[in-house]
Amino acid sequence: MEETIKFQLNGKKTESLIDPKQTLLWALRNHFGLTGTKFGCGMGFCGACTVLIDNEPVRSCQLSVGDTAGKNIITVEGLANDGKLHPVQKAFVEHDALQCGFCTPGMIMNATGLLIKNPAPSVQQIKEGMENNLCRCGAHMRIIEAVQTASKEMKGGK
């Protein structure tokens, strides 16, 4: 049964007639056309579907769109501002912190959430914070470096 759900999506007030039981992941991808958020396992183990909800990194495959009513959702498409990359995105590009790129949106969203909570994490804290986001290509080392670079830039510029 469809219902009207209201929330903030990538900075815009959004009102949508949608089945509230649909998972947020598939709603984002199929209903809102935001395909940057990826399906990797559907069970919350891989992190490819990570989005920010009220600044918290959340696995969008693990909650329904109805649960997000009234909340502020940011996906990878909503990070860049006026065509200017978010510092985390920029750092991923600079460090070549990706290969196939499929885990990348989830990594970026998780890292962004991590830096909101802890603007200057140590390498150990980055590893712990990113631990359950999976990358198969083995970009881990560069991802850590990218998060460090972004951390520096965000403290300076934002």
Place this chain on the structure above:
Amino acid sequence: MKKEKIKDQYVLQTSEHHGMPRRDFFKVLGGGIFIFFRPWGALDLTGTPAVQARGVPKDYNAFLRIAEDGTITCYTGKIEMGQGIITSLPQMMADELNVSVEKIKIIMGDTDICPWDQGTWGSQSTRIFGQLMRTATAEARGALMELGSAKLGVPVSQLIVKDGVVTDTKDPKKTVSYAQLAEGKRIEKFLDVKPSMEDFTKYKEIGKSYNRKDSLLKVTGEAKYTGDMKLPGMVFARILRPPSHATKLTSVDYSAAEKIAGTKVVRDGDFIAVLNESRDKADEAIVKIKAEYSFKELPVNDKTIYEYMVKADSTVTSVKSTGDIEAGQKLCDKVFDSEYHDPYVAHVAIETHSALAQLENGKMTVWAATQSPFGLREGIMRELGMAADKVRVITPFVGGGFGGKGEFQQGVEAAKIAKLSGKPVMLVWTREEEFFYDTFHPAGVIKVKSGIDKTGLIKFWDYNVFYSGTRGADALYEIPNIHISHHSQKNGSSPVHQFGTGAWRAPNNNTNTFAREVQIDVMAAAAGMDPLEFRRKNLKDEHLLGCLKAVADKFGYVTGKAPSGRGIGVAIGSDAGAWVAHIAEVKVDKKTGKVEVVRITCAQDMGLCINPEGATIQMEGCITMGLGYTLGEEVLFEGGKILTLSLDAYKIPLFSWLPKIETVILDRKNEPPQGGGEPAIIAIGAVVANAIFDATGARLYRMPMTPERVLEALKKV
């Protein structure tokens, strides 16, 4: 759909290449200058498994086009799955055409407009395809010079070409651009190209580091992978799957599934799928189907498979035989007899197998996550009885392959459902399906008997592989008496592998390098020699000696006899034409058996390196991924039932596993480029095993080296 059957048919039915008629080709592409060439006459299929050694195309294919607007486009059947050829292939072309890398576009993996290609695997994109393409590009420049000569009325020898403009050296005002030359024309050049060796040092773009070309698209979420495509009226499909391999559907009731709003069930024999515009609803519907199966009891599991392999009635092939093993053994002071085990390992690309299929006006178009778009096209032609010009496969970005997407079952399935339902169908495999239908890195046993004389020289090497393949099985060391054999599936015997196996990043080589390099280490320790010195003493290959020196220098290696307690190991290997040497440092918790890899240094000789940045990323990726099969990855199964079906049950490397990684690429500008996506993964198992021995004196002969197995080995010290 049974995988094995498909493979057999594949070999039989693909000897003829189904090329697109040139007329149609131009209709799709328009005008310009086309350099067609026939590259595969010179194709070296060494290292390509027999099943992949398909027939070569008989007609010419476009490879390179200079369009009327001057853009240069390379059309290739290769695909980008993260390995970075989207960046390095244009680099190889830019020098020949004397344009900047940015001016070169690359169109990949579209069977209607790209030349036939066997598939993207075996580290062939650079060392074979790239070399041919570079040669073709040089021919293209020749053609442009001739056209320029005619246009400007000056001899070719008087012309230079720079930034896409042909200029008269005597009168620099006389110029003509590539665009002007191509305008209003349709020029076709046909070439038989063989790769040529030449002086690579003259190049400007080749050898320069470039960041990934596709990263901007990938960090913004704009990059389109197969699952990101959408067509009007598209439905999501889920397919009814058996709980185990070797089963037969005995009864099925899908009435409850049909009650889920908007759900349609399609069926063709035992092939049953549910369709819904909502993926969540399709997920809901599929579990409502009540199905019963008859099982075939299979006599093997992940523990007994090794004994099963050794005892099986196999076909034994002699891979290499030089000298006399018995005579060699008589020269030895010490003889070592070991058996090495390696389990099934899954590919686990983060993007699962996905495909979108649409049948429109009799033409099937399939977007698919595949390493083999032409293979998939042929699969659809065969399974659905369609003609070549009625099937088009398009490959968007691929979210990791590692060999696993050489198989394309999901593409055929999506096409089948599109035909059955008349709707555009999106099929994205679940993680469970991904594990279930994965063509695993094959489990294997390697039995090695070898010996050294009193001076520490290896005198014989008797190396026998059971069911895991022989890529990387070369002895590498200077040994006078060598016997290498492979025990494989005998025709008519019951299958030893109970499910699909296939290429997994550096196929076979991870297993073979593990066995060889641990055996070498066993001998070095028994000889009372430093493991690096022992290797050096028994090696003549300049490439490997060069890698060993480079890695020792980078690591700051200090000679020591193992077990020294330091936890430092050495291993070498060769794959895809390249050579590697690794040194690792580990810490072993003797109470828990947990191994922490602290540091891995790798030196790689890959001939001319096209893009050092890209090659370094690949080496780091290899090292990180290699830790998985080394320390934790193992497919568990009981008969035909796969027990590790989730990313919780099957752990791949995590951030916390990450050691300090250092890489060195040897400067080899005067040698042809070799593979770079695979070599650095092959020695990780061995280098870690040898480091564990150095730390504790415990010798591990089996991967992965889990805490339990380390504890078990420690008991024997």
